Amino acid sequence: MIAQLVFLAGFTVVTAVIIAFTGMVAVGARRTDGGTHVGAVLRSRLARRSYDRGEGNRWAFYAHRVSGFAVFAFLALHILDVSAYAWSPGMYDDVHELYSTVPMRVFECGLLAALAFHALNGLRLVAIDVWDVGPVGAARLLDAVAGLTAVLTLGGAVVIMWPALGG
Amino acid sequence: MEPTTTRTDTRTRTRPGRIGGRSFLIIRGTGVLLAVLALGHFAVTHLVNDVAQTDATFIARRWSSALWVVWDGLLLVTALAHVGTASVAVVRDYWTDPAGQRRMLAALRGLLLVLLVIGAVTLLFAAG
Amino acid sequence: MTLLVRVARSDPGAPAEFRVETFHPMTVLDVLLAIQREHEPSLGFRFSCRVAMCGTCTIRVDGRSALACQTVLPEDATRLRLDPAAGFPVVRDLITDTxxxxxxxxxxxxxxxxxxxxxxxxxxxxxxxxxxxxxxxxxxxxxxxxxxxxxxxxxxxxxxxxxxxxxxxxxxxxxxxxxxxxxxxxxxxxxxxxxxxxxxxxxxxxxxxxxxxxxxxxxxxxxxxxxxx
The missing domain is CATH 1.10.1060.10 (Alpha-helical ferredoxin)
Known part of the structure; x- marks a missing residue:
């Protein structure tokens, strides 16, 4: 019981830290990034099929940074909650019950999205360096990364949510 | 008005030097490894097995196999190494005074060390 | 055609929206000069050569960094947003300390x-x-x-x-x-x-x-x- 409360407290801290980090990134972007405005203009720009597709690269960078941090924040919590197993398997099971609740499952889908995007975009960055593709090539690869991330996330979400929502 | 352009797509034969510095290689190397290790770990613990089934007995079973002990151990080390190296640039971007940077990086390294020790102890304890 | 132009101003009380009569081809620098000439003489911006050689007129047009003298308005443009270049301290309006x-x-x-x-x-x-x-x-x-x-x-x-x-x-x-x-x-x-x-x-x-x-x-x-x- 106490273990569950401690875990929930830790989980709240993790969520708060992720939100704070995203805010810090956004503030930094407002000040130093001279490339985009959120809103109708952005949507039309993202849709354009010209060298303007470079906008996607910009958002990919911010998504990569935030998703990386989010995965790390979760990882810290995860290492700690799995370490409960070394204390007592009973305590671990106690905490682990929380993982199969619906809110936690939804969180897991978010985690999958962040992990999948960060991994795939990271591989895209390696490809850019190794094969020296230019901005247009990078934007095309980003299309593939976004598509693949969506597929993995949706597929994974179905698998994760299925037992809780009917199954 | 067209921009005057000197855009020539010449591929120059620069003498092949090493790509990037040490931290560059560490980030990319651990990253590629993690793409496999982390996604695989997630797949097995959340997709192939439903998360409700990954209780203490699941852990006992998983870590009685050398494959998963090595997999998870490698995952732990590479993940923390990746975070440690990649976050240097992030810290430098948001803490612009050198003293603040050093403090933040030291705190981060401390946290990563603690996590490494906890994770390693748990794994070694469970693997017997 | 009139263009609705929103310009970032340092003084929050200063007028920031202008309607400008357009001609074609028209550059963003033409727009700024029209505003300064017909609406708001105190609008602050830099330019020099007008032919993309000196690098003075860098601003953000609809969020994208560009030279004002070189950026031609699309024929069907109805709105425009101008901000100072990013990453620099702002001296006044569109003038930055580089x-x-x-x-x-x-x-x-x-x-x-x-x-x-x-x-x-x-x-x-x-x-x-x-x-x-x-x-x-x-x-x-x-x-x-x-x-x-x-x-x-x-x-x-x-x-x-x-x-x-x-x-x-x-x-x-x-x-x-x-x-x-x-x-x-x-x-x-x-x-x-x-x-x-x-x-x-x-x-x-x-x-x-x-x-x-x-x-x-x-x-x-x-x-x-x-x-x-």
């Missing part, structure tokens, strides 16, 4: 440092069709307008990242066989403020009014640039 750009520019020793025995000797000969010229030429025409620096999500005050323009120039000089400051530049480029801070946003290449490719120069630098003694 010191952060020049600080980073100066760090890479942005000129050829000849060998001691080269001064007073024979002129260096680097033929136009040599491999060296092929490597240098695409990157040489930087007018130091700061559009790349502004559009980079990393470069900008108060950070110390060298930025795309400085790194591009560093590559040019590293590859120049007459120059002897290669080692210092490479140390700087490989250091904490160099190529490791670039995160592939590609804003630089997308916004260069001269068609340069700083992102490519940075990729070249990662691979070692030119090997020199």
């Amino acid at each position: 010191t952060p750009f020049w600080e980073q520019w100066a760090r890479i020793t942005p000129y050829v440092v000849p060998a001691d025995d080269a001064v007073g000797g024979e002129p260096a000969v680097i033929p136009p069709d040599s491999a060296e010229r092929e490597a240098i030429d695409p990157a040489l025409d930087c007018i130091q307008c700061g559009a790349c620096f502004s559009s980079c999500g990393i470069a900008g005050q108060p950070r110390t990242f060298l930025g795309p323009a400085a790194l591009n120039r560093a590559l040019v000089l590293i590859q120049d066989s007459r120059d002897t400051a290669t080692r210092e530049r490479r140390e700087l480029v490989a250091g904490a403020d160099g190529v490791d801070r670039c995160h592939y946003i590609y804003g630089c290449t997308g916004s260069c009014p001269k068609g340069l490719d700083p992102a490519r120069s940075i990729r070249r630098l990662r691979k070692g640039g030119r090997d020199d003694g």
